[in-house]
Amino acid sequence: MYFNLKKRYLPIYLASLFLTQNLYSQQNLKQKQPSAILPLDPAVRKGRMANGFTYFIRRNTTPEKRVVFYIVNKVGSVLENEDQRGLAHFLEHMNFNGTTHYPKNELISYLEKSGVTFGADLNAYTNFDETVYQLPLPSDDPELLKNGLQIMRDWAHGALLEPVEIDKERGVILEEKRMRSGFDQRLMEKSLPMYLNNSIYSRRVPIGSEEVLTTFKPAQIKSFYKKWYRPDLQALIVVGDIDAIQMEKSVRLIFSDLKNPVHEPSRPKISIPLTGKKQFLKYTDAEAPDTRIVISYKYRSPELRTAADYRAKMVTSLIDQLLAFRFNELNQRADLPYSQANITSGNYLDDLDVFNFNVTLKPNQAASGFKNAYTELERIRRYGFTAAELDRVKKAYLAGLKALVLEKNKNNSSNYVEEYVNYFLRQDAAPGIDTEYRLVTEFLPGISLTEVNSKIASFLSLPDQDIIVTGPKTTREELPDEATLGNWRNAVVKSNLSLYAENKISEGLMTEETLPGKTTGESAVADINTTIYKLSNGVRLVFKQTDFKNDGVLFYSYKSGGTSLASDQNYYSAVNATALVKAGGVAGLTATQLGKFLTGKKLSVSPYMNELYEGFSGSFGAEDIETALQLIRQYHIKPRKDTVIFKNIIANAQIAVANRHNDPEAVFSDTINAVLGNHSIRRMAPDAHTLSHIDLDKALAFYKERFHNVNGETFVFVGNFKWENLLKYCETYLGSLPSDTGSTSNFKDLHIVIPSGKATHIIVHGKEQKSEVKMIFSGDYDYSLVNNLQLQALGAILEFRLLERLRESEGGVYTPDAGATFAKYPSARYSIAINFTCAPQNADKLIKAALEEIENLKTNGILPLDLEKFKAETLRKNEVRVKTDGYWVSYLVRQLSNKEDLSEANQIKSAVSSLDRETLQKAAKKYMSGENLQQFILNPESL
Template identity: 30%
Template sequence: MPVFCIRSLFSGMLKERLAEIELEKNTPILSSTAGLGSFLADKESFYVRGILKENQIEEGVSVLLRENIRIKKHGFTETELKRYKAFLLNNALLFEKEKGKIPSKYYVEELIDNFTYSDPFPGESFRYNFYKEILPSITLADINKLGKEWVVSKGLSIILKAPEKEGLDIPSEGTIKQLLSKIETESIEPYIDSLAKKEIAITIDKEGEIIDSSYNKKINVSKWKLENGITIIAKPTTLQNDLISLSGFRPGGSSLAADSIYVSARNAGSIIGSSGILNISGLELEKLNMGKTISLTPFINFYEELFSGSSTAEELERMLTMLHLYFTNPNKDILQFEADKQRMIAGTKNDSLNPDTVFDNEISRIMTNNHLRGIPITEKQIENELNLDTAFDFYKNRFSSANGFTFIFVGSFDLQKLKELSKKYLGTLPSNQTEKSDWKDIGLRRITGVHKNTILKGNENKSKVDIRYTGTLDYTLEKELSISLLGDLLKIKLTEELRESMSGVYGVQASGYSTDTPYNWYRMHIRFTCAPENRDVLINKVHEVIADIKKKGASEKDVKKIIETRINRAKDGLKYNQYWSSKLKSAEIYNWNPEDILDYKKNLEKVDSNYFKKAANTYFNNDNYVETILIPENLNQ
């Protein structure tokens, strides 16, 4: 019997169990994982890891130990095994369908293990056929046997890691041993799987009408306008053999929320999106979709409402059913909300102890003039202002009407089938066409003037340097390209000087960014980590490199390298559904000809040395310059 398959099933089902515990009322577990496999060299191990609430460390250890004992005593259930077998087989089937079109990066780890440990490297067809043959023969007894073999006291190590923090109560070794002895003798009930009777299904007796349609033959893109104000853009492809990408968007977002409910509104998409639909919790929804290639998530960001999804052709209708329900029947799940809220609190609780977090947070405050919506949310804000009813009401308000939404489908679908499904599931979404959705300018602006800031935090002998040039512009896509290309050039030159010539940094980040939302602005950004004593000379070198670009532009070699990289990136992008989806969205928003997606050399023919010289003199504006440096607290200045 293949040991690997049995261990994969055991580990996967245990992770699913732990995920349920994370959602229990007053759970001490923020997140968890588990596994069974190689440890060091030829040694193997079984592990369970958890991130625990600081005020419930002892309870958290007890919960994890108790679940181990439950597995040992009672094992898993047939329904759990059936679901996870379906998950493994479907994953293998997906790779089998997409063989020849899978990016090479997905094979790197397997090749490393093959070279290092002589692990097999079987290929997609062999793996799928192997799973298809072997999985049905694996019994529940095979799985449960592992629990009895591995959940033992002999050789058990329990390791607690926590920040050095006043008032934090860490259980002693003796306390942990007492917990273990107590739990081993407890009467622990078996797990009950309550999912069996739930399903994703709705009845829709009518369908919406398409009131306008067009077709672009050159790029094989159809566009339909539904009577409820939804726009659908559809591009069938064979770029992936059986995958469909869905992207939905509309202007609006949390910008429409009052400051008083901002914290709840900002997180409404993620909270309600993870709460499930149709009285099926998010975790139950995940289980129901095991064995299927399907995902769908709603989002609410500052200035948009969004959907992101993917499926196979077989599961397309299921994905659209879920989309319909995220509009019409989302859940308000108090357990999911409390779990999400506690994770957010835990994620910010020790921000003041982490030098990198302090550094980034301070930069956010400086750059946005300490604007409420431009700075990270604090532990206190989450605790006092994040409210489920408020988040749910804001979500329902934003998704009460689908008018103005655009949905882009790219992938291996039948166009006529997509049209019929769209009329049924999208064309019947509620719509208020008397109100047009748009984002609101919330007054978030970047700081002006020259500002130099030094932050003392931490004891590690390193410094971080962050440099930003910002300003306003008359935004166009051509200027966006110019700023982005200038970032590419700066990255090349700073890498040559700071890393290769001076050996002062391991790496350097440099980029250019611009947008027209909520106003027309740009940013040139440089960041690197270095030894504290080298920071000044490296900053001076940055200024020298920028001055040189302003004076001389770019060398012919660098111009050629940048253009070739951009062209190759576009050529490669045309092979993927997500690239097409992103470009079609840009064309729809900015009203440019989508046929230009194929003309990836457009606007690059004018790029020369003078192009970069002009851009550098425009966008490296010394009047708006922010320099922030992180240095250790114990550094003798």
């Protein structure tokens, strides 16, 4: 449960606006009626009852035997009165704290017993304009399915709103508010009145007013509930492996008795006024991570209901990609006076969109940095883009859509939900992926360069502009005021600018001939449908063919070694080696040229190196297998050195570490890592000194040392592929890689383990009145399937207990977190961690309460209900996971690298089922004895 102030509401952090899927019908396409409203996808059963209640029901079998329910309310914080600020969000919480059929916390308990996890699965959010509840369920249990529908009915209008439960929840919501406090929240509070033009939205942030939250009377929230939680403002969305006709009958039966209040008020449509003016804000903060200038160009959101609307959205989406490509390339130039610049489009609120120019500045270069970045914006406004740029983004656009069409019958049920939410809330069209594809193929060729350039010029000439300048307090004198920034912009506008020069790209990755290797061995693991091959150069291939996707393969490779083989003196160069290679390019291509070459291809290849292993991860489609394998080969033997990129990376990193000490959470995290790592150089956060010792030549030398010899490297491929094709390309491009078959590689045990004994570490930093707590139990470990499940169970059950004690009983935290981790190599170790945020004055009390719950587990054992919940959640989640390629890649890599039995996957169900309370009580005594306990507490400076 949370309030959802999405990124769109704070322009500094806006992400690109993705296309709404499924937007045209064959009939309208043939009739060429661009002004006609696009009909809803016929695969969806939509209805509206006499009481105004709306529903959307769709049968979809990915994942099998699962269904997702959503209740969408056109009710958010903007509807609150002044004395109700925060009650829309409070109501969302109360729907989990007692409803007609599930009083108090029985709802959460019932669902957890059914395998639904509170927070991860069972959740809700409240925004300015809507409140949305979600419930994913197994659909193969008729009783559970029936009860799930009843839960949705209770959420629609069955909250009990008992005074005792209301008072208990006040503390939880105040802690949620506290958890979110910090620089980002302070910046939002300062800037929202400007961004939202002092409209009511700026005074209705969903989390609400602390005064209201602590003092409101039950009658106030009941009044809000009765007034706005009503059927004519609600919709039910059901997507999953269900009988849609029968579900519709059940929905109409159970929701038809909902009644609207007598003399109900109409739901007002509230808009943010456009002023036609520029607005300016300069804000400095001791905890600001960097210095940046943002210019937001605001305009009224266009409708997305007709073919003409969709075509206009296509143009905007192409512009998004054009801007991303252009600025990504420009950010790679030498001697940049700024750190990063970009421009994205997004959405403030329901009816207000934005183009957002964002530049992060280097110290003492505010004027030159801003002017340099803004020059490119002015160049785009003046001259637009090139034909080559537009052709490239069209190619990428169409390729992305083709991939969606190809997987249309394997689309996850949850992916449909947002379409129907937007259809209900904003009337955004959603008639189906096939018709969208037909629409795109009809319209895309006709979108001209002239049209695109005219559109971006109009965006960048919009009169409504919000300008915000932020930075650490120490930079206040350097940052421009409104007049100064205006002069900088005018200077750029009056300057002479040349046309943008498009860089040429290579025609291919391979220039050399290869001598393919040969398969020298083959073995099968029949019970998990996996085959293992050995190539003549010592490379091992692991193939698992699936039909979870119609097209696509995930892969991962590993070879023992990693940065453990680097000296301490060379560590920072070594640990950054793969990042520098990825940024520098491969086989003579810069990273930008490589990106252009790969445009429209369905593949991703990325080298990695951690402490124990090095290798590759990525994916590819059937048409791009050869290119993917070529790229893997070239990354092995032809990494590219780029001194310009290297200097930019180091310069930007220096800026980041210079202000890292301003961030209390960063200081807390860095302290924890240092202490748990015994202050090894490999566990310390980098600073200006360590960054200055990163050497590009040493990094590349270490990379080549680790990747040039492939003997012992294992590649795991999982997905839908043609066996003979993949094997042929692996023999050609992996089997021909250089290898010293007489040498072996293994990682080095550096003996960096969590310190033994007990210790408490107090860190004092930050201005917000909040404390963060982390508690870690650790020790040596006997790695096995049974022990691993016991640890996982303990972590999950401990979280159940802490949620009940620290949140529900004490009201002292919002989301306590607990979990276990374990590893077999380099030495078998485990840890169990507890994390929570709270009021500083409550930290000691809550730590004591957490330790009491642990002691209770050891003394009195595990509650039967908690064990039942863990088993249900684990088994239900495993049913879905085993039908994903990602699961099998991770599983096979883990089992192979740990030298464990590949058939263990077939033992998980029986191993989980056999867990018992007595064994877990013994495990609690063993793993949480308290002999090795490290505690960390972050307190504010004013405590």
